[in-house]
């Protein structure tokens with residue numbers, strides 16, 4: 001799908017702003033170009049914990065790319081013990097590098113965590129990540145982890161997963177997280193929400209995540225939409 005069509009679909013579904021999140025440094029210049037070209041798009045810079053690299057990026061490498069107005073956050077970064085094997089000290093080092101860079105840039109972090117919640121929270125604490133805060137993206141963990149992350153200044157972001165029938169435990173978490181500390185996201189092109197499960201995801205579909213959470217909490221859609229938009233703007237300090 002062409003970028004113009006994706007943005008048109010988003011606008012038609014009242015999506016006001018898109019954050020295009022990086023998974024490696026090589027892709028970052030293209031993402032930054034998108035953010036320069038389109039008012040409604042912002043960019044992040046970061047290396048996903050599962051991205052294979054020949055050479056690890058330094059703190060300076062990240063700062064040099066991220067030190068521009070279009071880049072509003074550092075990530076994805078974090079830990080993923082599901083898709084990587086062996087001694088994963090390199091993942092933890094990479095994560096620490098991102099946190100240090102984010103603090104020097106004074107930009108929030110976009111955290112990916114999978115089967116690594118205890119180490120993620122531990123490293124966020126050790127590195128003083130609460131100074132910049134950020135978002136626990138595509139959150140699928142338990143209420144205790146949500147609380148620990150919120151205590152460290154992180155918002156909890158729900159993706160299409162929360163709309164899946166077998167996501168009971170996550171739906172309970174989505175009922176409890178205060179609206180002021182919640183975001184919604186697509187994680188496009190993955191994880192399309194119901195009723196598009198299994199299809200290619202796109203930003204327009206985030207509306208269905210917000211609608212689902214509004215139903216879950218027995219509140220108006222507008223309340224979820226407005227509050228999560230405000231939360232985004234406050235965290236990423238950004239109405240371009």
Ligand SMILES: [Zn+2]
Nearest residue numbers: 076112137138
């Ligand atoms: Zn992720």
